[in-house]
Amino acid sequence: MENNYIMIAKTFFGFEEILAKELLMLGAQNVEPGVRMVSFKGDKGFMYKANLALRTALKILKPIKQFKAYNDQSLYKGIQSIDWDNYLGVNDTFVVDVTTNSDYFNHSQFVALKTKDAIVDQFRDKFGKRPDIDKDFPDLRINIHIQKDQCSVALDTSGASLHHRGYRTATNIAPINEVLAAGMLLLSGWDGQGDFLDPMCGSGTILAEAAMIACNIPANINRKEFAFEKWNDWDNDLFDTIMDSLMKKTKEFHYTIKGYDKAPSAVMKAKDNIRNANLDEYVTISQENFFDTQKQSKGPLHMVFNPPYGERLDIDLERFYREIGDTLKQSYPNTNAWFITANLEALKFVGLKPSRKIKLFNGKLEARLVKYEMYEGSKRTKFQNRDNQ
Template structure:
């Protein structure tokens, strides 16, 4: 279409296929997968929709210029020449984020500083005043990306990272990123087709994301603001049309979503987060030790959880802890599908169950595995027959 432009959606390692599928289902065109990103085309309304609805995107960037750079002066001059007055005013504020993959340019913070200097110098030279720098709530967030000698300048339409959904008022120890949680749920095949259990729910991230997926609630409906809302060309009427159309696609959910947790403080935080997301009608949180539990019914059950890795959250005997996970699943949860993510590969061996699937992911900087266990009723052979 004539008004379409290129955008880049950033994501986490291992979620690229999911994000490409999300963008395709939302109506994007010219979709191309990269590493931790997916490029696509759409119009302004689609940019609003992608920010509102994408569960596995961290940022939606709008590139405005590409050029070759060989020295730091090249960066300054090329950035200076961009008509920044089209994107913000001198009484506004800016923040610059830089990522570099280059043998020539090695310090991302310095590149961000040179970019900021070029922008504010242009305003000062043209208007006699310069915009402020505000790293927390700027009028305009700018992304500079250097790959060897190719520099891309983009406007950050998201503002804060899209994993900050807006519903989480408090976190437990070692919380999982909301985008990673949604991605894990989608990789597990969760779509709201049965009862769901997170047996170690912490502050309730998996529970909340599971309910939002099951009910088709836009991922970022609870956010206070997106970056594009402070742009000079923000079309509030168009955004309200996009939001209204997305809300009409919300559906009801007729199964149970349950979380177990043994820490009273975490339970309180999880309930606060669920209430803040207006999902308390769909989610139940119980004070329950998973190792002393068993499946409450004969129906199929979908489990997803993030046990301690003995990294940020320590466990006295991590091998025994993971062994108890395997024993509890084997004896207490027949007729279930269990998925869990961990970065502790030695402890994972102590589960004592053979995973039917392993997927490499990263939880923050920790390389992790998402593993799937099929818990059959009776023997595996009998269940398949």
């Protein structure tokens, strides 16, 4: 289609394939995973849809120009070759975000300043006036990416990172990023076809993302705004049409989603956040110490959680992780238990062999998403029974 153009969805390391799958399921064309990003093609309506619905994207960028930049003059000239009044008015505001991996451009602030100069000089020459910088609430967010001598200029369609879903107003110590939570759930195979438990739910992020996946609710339904709403070509009717079409694809959910936390303050915050997300009919949260609990579900149970790493919380890690293993072994048969940890040493104390280990990053911390398969009876019995069928 003529109106289709290339876009870039940014994501975390390890989520490229699941983001590509999300894009394909939404109807994107020419989907190509890269490193911490996936490129794809779509039109303006699809750009709205991607921002609303993608669970594992951090930002959606719309590239507008690519050129060689090997010194400050070539950078300035390349930026000036773009007709900026197509995107920006003299009374509008803008900001420039920069990522650079180049021998020449090793300071992102210098690149941002040079880009800003090229844009405002163009406006001064044309109109005798210039748009201003606004770092907090700009009308246009410009993204510059320099790799060696290749400079890519893109418009940031999202604004604030897409992990800002809009439902989380209360957090505890070390809350998990919403995109990270959603990616963990998708990597774990969670599809809403069974009972779910987060036994250390904190402020309820994993529970909220699990419920939205189960019911096929768009990830950013509760978000207050997107950057594209301030653009010259913003189409409110098209946006409403896209939103309505996504909401018609939501599903009923016939199982349970439960969260435990031993801290009363965490339980209260989690309940508030679940209520803010309009998910309280699907999620129940109670004050429980996971190590004193037993499996409630009669059928298979899907468990995903984010235990403390000891980075920001003062705990006896050896004892804590041993208790995780003991509780899973003794009290949670027929359960697939997944959790993330950045304390790779602590995994030794669980006393169980993980069936999967996936490398991820939680912020700057290298982490592992691990899976423990807890069988009904012993593993040997399970396989003997299967062989005898």
